[in-house]
Amino acid sequence: MKNYNKYIVISIFLLIISCATNPFTGKKNLNFVSNSQLFPSAFQQYGTFLKENKVIIGTLDSKRVESVGIKIKNAAERWLTANGHADYLKDYQWEYKLIENKEVNAWCMPGGKIVVYTGILPITKDEAGLATVMGHEVSHALANHGAQRMSAAQLQQIGAVGVSVATGSQSDEKQKMWQEYYGIGSQVGVMLPFSRSHETEADKIGLTLMAIAGYNLEQAIFFWERMSASSSGAKPPEMLSTHPADATRIANLKRLIPEAKAEAMKFGVVFK
Numbered sequence: 001m002k003n004y005n006k007y008i009v010i011s012i013f014l015l016i017i018s019c020a021t022n023p024f025t026g027k028k029n030l031n032f033v034s035n036s037q038l039f040p041s042a043f044q045q046y047g048t049f050l051k052e053n054k055v056i057i058g059t060l061d062s063k064r065v066e067s068v069g070i071k072i073k074n075a076a077e078r079w080l081t082a083n084g085h086a087d088y089l090k091d092y093q094w095e096y097k098l099i100e101n102k103e104v105n106a107w108c109m110p111g112g113k114i115v116v117y118t119g120i121l122p123i124t125k126d127e128a129g130l131a132t133v134m135g136h137e138v139s140h141a142l143a144n145h146g147a148q149r150m151s152a153a154q155l156q157q158i159g160a161v162g163v164s165v166a167t168g169s170q171s172d173e174k175q176k177m178w179q180e181y182y183g184i185g186s187q188v189g190v191m192l193p194f195s196r197s198h199e200t201e202a203d204k205i206g207l208t209l210m211a212i213a214g215y216n217l218e219q220a221i222f223f224w225e226r227m228s229a230s231s232s233g234a235k236p237p238e239m240l241s242t243h244p245a246d247a248t249r250i251a252n253l254k255r256l257i258p259e260a261k262a263e264a265m266k267f268g269v270v271f272k
Helices: 004-016 035-052 060-082 116-122 128-140 145-166 174-212 218-230 246-265
Strands: 020-023 029-030 094-097 106-109 113-117
Touching: 004 116, 029 035, 035 106, 035 113, 060 094, 060 113, 060 128, 060 174, 113 116, 113 128, 116 128, 116 218, 128 174, 128 218, 174 218, 218 246
Parallel strands: 094 113
Antiparallel strands: 020 029, 106 113
16 A cells, blocks of 8 residues: 555646646646657657658648648647747748548647648638638647647556556456446546647637638538538447547637637737
């Protein structure tokens, strides 16, 4: 039991020393991984990915991806500068690439490395739809969600070790049972809600960046409606998913749009 208490103390200590306030959310975030540790690895992985996949260049679509990416980046810089965080993006190395891939997907690695797959373009349809996707993905990076997930996974592993130590005197069968209970409980009760909260945060930040960049925010609703309609097959219940249900996400976006517009108006953006 003394060893188990030691793991609890270590976990609490890590939680205390690793919390930093994110300017975009205003929240203290769990983060054991600094940008100086994370970015070089992310940049290397991004470079490897580009070498192994077909990058589309010189087309209207690829130019649109870059144009939208720059507008979203500029919106983030404007917001950060206005709120006293001008140096927040100093280590970012922005890139915006269109990749030939039928998968309906887009992502942004830590440090501003962005990829859009051609498979999502029929659903984005126009620049505002593309801004919805890229604003959301960029927001994951701006909010340090990748580092937070890595940190949470480390804590989950520490918890598993703690369970192992605490149940070490019990039979193998009971030890296995407690590990299974812990695995299911920590995943459904902690990790999955943690991931869904990141999606909602990225939606909120993304809407604000879209608004500052001058896009029609109602188009974000239309994009997610198209995204929902394009999905085939049964989806897991929301509590067992890393993402909010489509209906939940759309309802949240409708609720967040007035707030995003109000923030953008501080930067002189006028909405019709």
